[in-house]
Amino acid sequence: MGQHILKTDSVHLEFDGRKILQDIYLDCRQGEVVGLLGRNGCGKSSLLRIIFGTLKPSYKHISINDRHVYKGYDGGRVAYLPQHNYLPQNIKIESLAEIIIDPQFAGEFKSLPIYQNHYQKKPSQLSGGELRQLETLMCIYSRADFILLDEPFTHVSPVQTEMFKDVIRRCAKIKGIIVTDHQYYSILDVANRIVLITDGSTKAINNPDDLIRYGYINHMI
Amino acid sequence: MTINMVCIYFLLRGEVNVVGSYVLKIMSYGLIIGFQYYNYNANKTFFYFRNAGYNIDRLYLYALTCDALAYGILLSLLKLVKYWVSIF
Numbered sequence: 192m193g194q195h196i197l198k199t200d201s202v203h204l205e206f207d208g209r210k211i212l213q214d215i216y217l218d219c220r221q222g223e224v225v226g227l228l229g230r231n232g233c234g235k236s237s238l239l240r241i242i243f244g245t246l247k248p249s250y251k252h253i254s255i256n257d258r259h260v261y262k263g264y265d266g267g268r269v270a271y272l273p274q275h276n277y278l279p280q281n282i283k284i285e286s287l288a289e290i291i292i293d294p295q296f297a298g299e300f301k302s303l304p305i306y307q308n309h310y311q312k313k314p315s316q317l318s319g320g321e322l323r324q325l326e327t328l329m330c331i332y333s334r335a336d337f338i339l340l341d342e343p344f345t346h347v348s349p350v351q352t353e354m355f356k357d358v359i360r361r362c363a364k365i366k367g368i369i370v371t372d373h374q375y376y377s378i379l380d381v382a383n384r385i386v387l388i389t390d391g392s393t394k395a396i397n398n399p400d401d402l403i404r405y406g407y408i409n410h411m412i
Numbered sequence: 413m414t415i416n417m418v419c420i421y422f423l424l425r426g427e428v429n430v431v432g433s434y435v436l437k438i439m440s441y442g443l444i445i446g447f448q449y450y451n452y453n454a455n456k457t458f459f460y461f462r463n464a465g466y467n468i469d470r471l472y473l474y475a476l477t478c479d480a481l482a483y484g485i486l487l488s489l490l491k492l493v494k495y496w497v498s499i500f
Contacts, residue, residue, distance in 0.1 A: 243462070267465025277459035291464045333463050 194221045197242070197255050197269070197337045197367055204237055204248040211237060212248065214392035219367040221336060224359060226382030227371040228396070228407060233388045235371045236274065239339045242369075243271040255336070263337070270335035274342050278326055280315040287314075293334045296362065300332045324351055331355070331362050338362070340370040344377045356381045375408065430487065437483060441476050 202215040211234040219225045229235045240246035242253055244262025253260045255268055263269030278287060288310070292300050300306060305324050314322055327343045340359075344352045352374070359368055359381050372378055379385065385396035389405050402408045418436075448454045458468050 264462040270463040273459050275456055277456055279457045279460055330463060
């Protein structure tokens with residue numbers, strides 16, 4: 192089976208007459224991690240939701256292997272980690288994992304401490320941090336070919352951030368992953384390619400100095 | 413299930429007929445779907461099912477069809493029992 196490629200092109204999104212996204216091109220192949228950066232309110236999350244299919248812009252062209260995709264989640268091709276909690280609260284974690292986890296990664300997922308310690312519980316019995324960790328991992332290990340991660344490193348301890356980055360790198364061997372977060376140094380570390388959204392359009396970032404040139408950061412940490 | 417019981421209760425009391433009870437059920441389906449779609453907390457969990465590859469509209473269709481069929485079977489059995497009781 193060849194590598195799948197997800198392409199997003201010509202997205203037009205407006206809120207109350209204000210143009211949010213207007214000149215967008217973003218692609219992602221299986222086997223790579225694409226980092227998406229941008230200031231608050233520039234439309235990063237909106238772009239991910241448009242690709243996933245839960246936000247309808249005035250125009251978009253999204254394709255997988257050059258075949259038009261109306262909603263990314265149809266057929267389970269694309270999975271999305273939203274910024275909010277998304278697991279049903281009163282179903283056992285073991286049952287939730289059974290449906291969503293990619294069989295190729297089932298052993299690896301089930302060996303994680305967060306699953307080992309809580310698989311008999313329901314999400315409502317977990318703390319906020321534990322729940323977020325579980326939701327992030329369930330999304331990364333899901334069956335989809337392409338994974339969209341919206342702020343996976345926010346409100347997460349440094350040790351967990353490192354663990355997420357390792358998991359992302361391992362899963363990216365067979366999946367395409369688009370990840371956005373305000374912890375840009377984590378994105379620079381984990382991503383193979385960086386794309387910046389500025390003034391409603393996407394810019395390829397070839398070296399970290401471009402982030403300064405486009406005014407995303409003042410200096411590198 | 414609660415809705416099924418309410419519909420059967422009114423049906424057995426003779427306050428609605430079979431068609432009326434189905435109309436009641438369809439109205440209740442509308443309420444359930446409306447609540448799920450527009451309640452911010454309820455529709456957050458849709459992301460889990462979408463990530464698992466399920467289409468939400470299709471899930472509703474299957475669940476409500478199963479419910480309507482189960483209601484029909486339950487209704488038929490109750491009518492049958494009521495008829496037998498009236499004979500014996």
